[in-house]
Amino acid sequence: MEKRDTVSLLAGGRSTMSPSYSPQSVVLDHGKGMRVWDREGKEYLDFLGGIAVLSLGHAHPAMVAALTDQISKLTHISNIYFSEPQILLQEELIRRTFADRVFFCNSGAEANEAAIKLARRYARIVQRSPKFELITLEGSFHGRTYGAVSATAQPKYHEGFEPMVPGFSYAKFNDLASVEARWTAHTAAVMVEPVQGEGGVRVASRDFMQGLRRLCDERGALLIVDEVQSGIGRTGRFLATEHYGVEPDIVTLAKGLGGGVPIGATLAKESVAAAFT
Ligand SMILES: Cc1ncc(COP(=O)(O)O)c(C=O)c1O
Numbered sequence: 210m211e212k213r214d215t216v217s218l219l220a221g222g223r224s225t226m227s228p229s230y231s232p233q234s235v236v237l238d239h240g241k242g243m244r245v246w247d248r249e250g251k252e253y254l255d256f257l258g259g260i261a262v263l264s265l266g267h268a269h270p271a272m273v274a275a276l277t278d279q280i281s282k283l284t285h286i287s288n289i290y291f292s293e294p295q296i297l298l299q300e301e302l303i304r305r306t307f308a309d310r311v312f313f314c315n316s317g318a319e320a321n322e323a324a325i326k327l328a329r330r331y332a333r334i335v336q337r338s339p340k341f342e343l344i345t346l347e348g349s350f351h352g353r354t355y356g357a358v359s360a361t362a363q364p365k366y367h368e369g370f371e372p373m374v375p376g377f378s379y380a381k382f383n384d385l386a387s388v389e390a391r392w393t394a395h396t397a398a399v400m401v402e403p404v405q406g407e408g409g410v411r412v413a414s415r416d417f418m419q420g421l422r423r424l425c426d427e428r429g430a431l432l433i434v435d436e437v438q439s440g441i442g443r444t445g446r447f448l449a450t451e452h453y454g455v456e457p458d459i460v461t462l463a464k465g466l467g468g469g470v471p472i473g474a475t476l477a478k479e480s481v482a483a484a485f486t
Contacts (some may be wrong), residue, residue, distance in 0.1 A: 211446075215248050220323045236294075240267025261406065261438045262486040264465035272468055305447045307456045308476035312485065317437035317463030318352025320473035321400075325356050326431045327477060328398035331484040333429060340397040340430075346382040346429035348408030351400065351435055360400055383413060385420040385482075392424070398431040398459075399424070406438035418453040431481060437473070441465030 213221075215236050222232070228270050238248045243266050245255045255267070255483050278427040279294065286292055299311040312323050325343060332340040343360060345351070355374050362379035376395075381387035382405060399421050405411040425432045434457040439449035443465060449456055459483050463473035477485075 217263055233362035242269075252415060259469060261443065261463070262464045262467075262469055264441055264443075265354065265468045269468070272283075296463065301413075302474060302476060306460065306476055307478065310459065310477050310482035311481075312475040312477075314473040314475070315471045316352070316473045317435075317461065318354040318357040318473075320437065320461035320463050320475045321351045321357040321360065321435060323473075323475040324400070324435075324461050325360060325398075327459060327475065327481065327485055328431045328433060331481050332397040333486045334409040335480070336429065338397075338429075340395050342376045342378060342393060342395040342397055344378055344380050344388055344391045344396060344399045345431075346401055346405070347379055348382050348405050348411060348437075349400075349402055350405070350407030352437075382408070382411060383417045385417060385424070388421065388424065390426065396430050398433050400433040400435060402435045403453065404439040404444065413453070415453055418450070418455045422455045422457075425458075433457065433459040433461070435461050437461055437463045 218236050219234055220230060222236070226232075233255075236248050237245050239246055240255065243255050243258070245253050245267060247253070255263075258264075258266075283292060286383065290402065295313070296387075298313075302311050303309060312320075314320055314325075328343060332338045344358045347362045347364050349360070349362050350366075351357040355370075355373045359369065359374035359377050361367075362377075367373055378483050380391045380392075388399065401413060401418070401421060402408070402416065403413050405413075422432055424430070432455070434448075434450050436448050440460070441447070441464070442464045443449070444452065446452060448460060450460065458478055460476045461473065466472050466474060
């Protein structure tokens with residue numbers, strides 16, 4: 210393949226990529242640990258980590274070996290068969306968390322879509338109730354698919370995409386009274402990030418998290434915790450929720466779970482997961 214110079218590559222990149230993002234004027238070539246190099250060999254320290262994705266950094270030897278081994282055996286088999294790594298990962302996630310069941314998908318947005326669907330279905334199938342609404346928090350980010358972006362309580366992500374998926378209402382972060390004010394007879398779940406990432410690295414207070422658990426218990430709703438960005442050891446515990454002495458009903462994971470390989474997971478207690486038949 211003809212080697213294109215960087216200026217021409219950047220021009221090509223800018224004119225052909227969807228204008229939804231505006232990347233830096235750098236064409237990265239390779240990385241090692243937390244360092245990356247561009248095509249000219251200039252070295253950078255990567256403080257972004259793919260936005261909290263690269264839990265093992267770039268090109269970690271164990272990850273390269275595991276992926277190389279796996280891709281030379283099986284790349285994809287659908288959900289119609291089992292594979293050994295899939296089962297081992299399910300068991301490991303269950304061993305480390307509150308969960309009894311794991312649903313795998315490809316991204317954080319999909320993990321949240323599954324959580325939203327599971328909460329609605331749990332209300333319908335298990336509780337035999339018409340509840341369907343979710344309360345989410347201002348400043349949140351739950352992903353870019355329609356359900357997840359409708360759950361995302363930031364107007365800038367909705368602009369021009371309306372109408373959003375119905376059934377979401379937005380309360381103030383760290384303000385239990387605001388959550389109570391949004392509560393209706395149709396509230397099926399509350400969805401919260403223990404540390405809001407996109408919202409500016411805002412940490413939920415202990416009172417708030419415990420208050421959400423209490424409200425959900427008292428009123429028969431599910432507590433969904435989005436740990437796509439805060440999970441996988443980023444706060445010193447496997448799940449950030451562990452800092453709060455609160456047991457969620459559903460947790461979503463992605464980002465650091467794959468270290469850069471697309472994967473998402475929706476974790477749930479048996480009683481809740483049972484709605485997903
Ligand atoms: C808290 C949170 N939830 C969900 C998502 C969406 O994840 P993905 O980009 O894998 O769809 C993100 C991504 O930044 C996130 O920070």
